[in-house]
Amino acid sequence: MPRNTLTVEQIVAAAVALLDEEGLDGLNMRALGNRLDSAATAIYWHIKTKDELVRRAADGIWEEIELPDLEGDWRVAATAMATGLHDMLMRHPWFGQALGSHLLYGPGKARYDDHSLALYEYAGFSPADADRAAATVFIYVTGSALSSAAQISLTRRLTRAGHDADQALEETMTKAREVGLAYPHLRHRLTTPAAQTYAAAPDNTFPFGLQTILTGLQSHLTR
Template sequence: MTAKEQAFPSVWARPQRQRREQPSLSREQIVAESIALLDEEGLDALSMRKLGTRLNAGATSMYSHVSSKDELIELTVDEIYREIEIPPLTTPDDWRAAAWTSAHSLRTAVLRHPWIASVLGEVSGASLGPNMLRMSEGLLTLFEEGGFDPDGANTALGTLFAYVLGQTTSEAAWLTKLARSGQSEEEWMARMLPAAEAAVRPFPRLRGQFEARMDAASQQIRGSDFDLGLDVVLDGLAALRARAV
């Protein structure tokens, strides 16, 4: 069997090794320290060697839990999904408020760990992670108990997830760029203002949008844009739900 045939496509597909004695380092410790490193220094700083130094651990104890950096990233991404709150429903009509809360919880988690925007498309086994499965099951439960049929609940889950990640990964990438620049959002926008004003001048509709938003804080704009788009998504899901009622 070749090395390629022996490799597992995901950390969740690889059988756990059986250990005869209690290891000095746990997978939970490795994942927690990985997230701390990523939050502090970003994706480029993550390496097995650097992580081992932070944990004061040798390669053998590290690789007994995680065989590669790709597996480590899968584990860290799934751990972020543990942070997502999905509130239970009191009545079926609570589905919209619960979906709103869940969407904002996912957005907050991504923006708390903006490096995740760079890796979501590369995590092949993300859907098999226990926290991802818990979140998906929770959202399906929310929508089914809220009056969606099973197919509609699956569509609602995918639509909500796609909207939040589509909007929020762009925000996270922007915040990562800002952090690398060493500037605040206000400082960056102030430097870009003259060029932006000149660029939109020939385009009356874009100029109107630009002028209407010029006095608002960038963070406020991003938040209000997210909420408006989320309302549109939930309006569409409400129409989907009505077909099953």
């Protein structure tokens, strides 16, 4: 595809798709050019560096999050925003890598942040406390999603290195179980009938934690 027929929007959309499939390590201009049926030089005409491409891709996915109406129960709106963010991060596990290795900013993230602050101010928090409330929820949501993203990245790295990722993970879990048996609370969980499911996160962990945080914020408002 010639450079004069490419658009930044097309390039960013293709970059997001490539990142979803290959992760941050799999993103390069040649692979992106192949996906767009274009020369890498045509991409450089629109986007100068890989860092800029990652920044644009990382900002664009924020537009996927639907922002709730602020009229009504603020906790319902806060739950919707947090869940939307969590779902977005799970769809794009590479974002966690980008967050730790690139300087990210843009209108997509600003749109989400502005609505989040408006939500907590609508709930009755002072501007300073709205900042704290929004940051608390954001840190919880991203932390919850990054563990899953890390496992996806690890699986890709093991596969690229020629390992059987499933076997490697299973062997690691076996070794971790042997270590855990030396500790009483872990031993109790590992030796009960439910031990086979202990390796996975307990059901409803994310919504449980989110509602616990929102309950604490509600108590702060009441005080």
